Amino acid sequence: MNFKIHPLPTGRQALGAKEKLITMTLNGGISVIGAGTMGNGIAHVFAQRGFKVTLIDISQEQLDKAVITIGKNLDRMVAKEIIRKELKQETLDNITTNTSIADGVKNAELVVEAATENVDLKLKIFQQVDEAAPSGCILATNTSSISITKIAAITKRPELVIGMHFMNPVPVMKLVEIITNPANKKETTDTIVELSKTLGKVPCVVNDFPGFISNRILMPMINEAIYSLHEGVAGVEEIDTIMKLGMAHPMGPLQLADLIGLDVCLSIMNVLYDGFGNPKYTPCPLLVEMVKEGKLGVKTGEGFYVHASGSKELMVSSRFK
Numbered sequence: 001m002n003f004k005i006h007p008l009p010t011g012r013q014a015l016g017a018k019e020k021l022i023t024m025t026l027n028g029g030i031s032v033i034g035a036g037t038m039g040n041g042i043a044h045v046f047a048q049r050g051f052k053v054t055l056i057d058i059s060q061e062q063l064d065k066a067v068i069t070i071g072k073n074l075d076r077m078v079a080k081e082i083i084r085k086e087l088k089q090e091t092l093d094n095i096t097t098n099t100s101i102a103d104g105v106k107n108a109e110l111v112v113e114a115a116t117e118n119v120d121l122k123l124k125i126f127q128q129v130d131e132a133a134p135s136g137c138i139l140a141t142n143t144s145s146i147s148i149t150k151i152a153a154i155t156k157r158p159e160l161v162i163g164m165h166f167m168n169p170v171p172v173m174k175l176v177e178i179i180t181n182p183a184n185k186k187e188t189t190d191t192i193v194e195l196s197k198t199l200g201k202v203p204c205v206v207n208d209f210p211g212f213i214s215n216r217i218l219m220p221m222i223n224e225a226i227y228s229l230h231e232g233v234a235g236v237e238e239i240d241t242i243m244k245l246g247m248a249h250p251m252g253p254l255q256l257a258d259l260i261g262l263d264v265c266l267s268i269m270n271v272l273y274d275g276f277g278n279p280k281y282t283p284c285p286l287l288v289e290m291v292k293e294g295k296l297g298v299k300t301g302e303g304f305y306v307h308a309s310g311s312k313e314l315m316v317s318s319r320f321k
């Protein structure tokens with residue numbers, strides 16, 4: 001493994017008022033696989049800290065969209081004086097895009113996979129990455145729920161495979177849930193912990209169990225909120241308002257489900273259901289139905305709410321009025 005921990009050269013990343021000190025960099029690059037909701041955020045935070053990032057997706061359109069999103073998010077940070085103006089271009093200059101995994105990971109020191117939450121797809125991607133990435137390269141996955149041990153076992157380097165679970169939206173959320181697998185070398189975990197701190201995040205290390213900690217606790221709550229709606233106990237606004245004002249949650253569970261993506265919520269519930277074999281994790285039929293209909297939340301423009309592009313106003317979908 002070629003990771004080196006050392007201070008960045010003076011001036012490479014002169015700090016803005018609210019930026020944190022950088023303590024670690026890599027000699028090689030970071031490759032991020034998947035340029036969707038999470039992939040663009042992960043590429044953003046690494047590139048903003050001065051790392052060279054290759055963002056990889058099967059879809060060139062998705063890659064182009066991701067770079068535009070990163071630019072817009074950086075604009076917002078400049079406007080709020082979170083970062084200095086020049087850092088926008090410096091960050092974008094640190095990102096290149098690629099539609100080939102084999103080409104995109106060949107010089108990587110760390111790969112962070114953030115492709116669609118589907119076990120067969122992830123296993124296929126990790127096989128490809130394992131073949132193409134340099135031998136010491138750490139392979140991390142941003143999966144919300146799929147077994148890290150299972151993903152590690154498909155590679156020839158299980159000691160270097162780890163879960164690096166960022167939260168949505170990545171540039172804003174502080175937590176990185178780090179999931180070890182029984183074959184991990186301690187250095188792998190230590191490196192990812194250090195790297196997370198370098199990104200200004202707070203790492204929490206947990207063991208590999210279905211849903212880890214975050215989604216084992218969060219998803220049954222979201223699923224229960226959807227059941228409550230499905231059974232007519234209350235409407236969308238009432239459910240979210242009760243959880244916001246009564247439990248001091250910053251956003252209601254249905255709004256959060258829209259933000260996460262209903263397809264992601266459904267696949268996590270399925271992993272919990274299969275992993276624990278307990279009927280209490282049965283996904284709500286309404287969730288299943290909405291995913292079938294392509295009503296996935298923010299990413300498709302409609303879920304429990306309608307999400308008009310560029311508007312922050314929350315409008316309950318006409319289906320639930």
Ligand SMILES: NC(=O)c1ccc[n+]([C@@H]2O[C@H](COP(=O)([O-])OP(=O)(O)OC[C@H]3O[C@@H](n4cnc5c(N)ncnc54)[C@H](O)[C@@H]3O)[C@@H](O)[C@H]2O)c1
Pocket residue numbers: 033034035036037038039056057058059062113114115116117118121125142143144145165166167168259260261264299
């Ligand atoms: N959405 C969330 O709030 C959230 C939070 C934490 C973790 N996650 C996890 O992050 C991962 C990505 O989720 P997302 O919400 O960004 O999904 P998304 O649907 O927004 O994006 C997935 C991307 O993966 C790409 N992709 C599919 N197959 C690919 C392949 N073979 N090679 C390269 N790219 C491929 C798709 O084109 C798409 O751009 C999932 O594992 C999910 O569980 C999601």
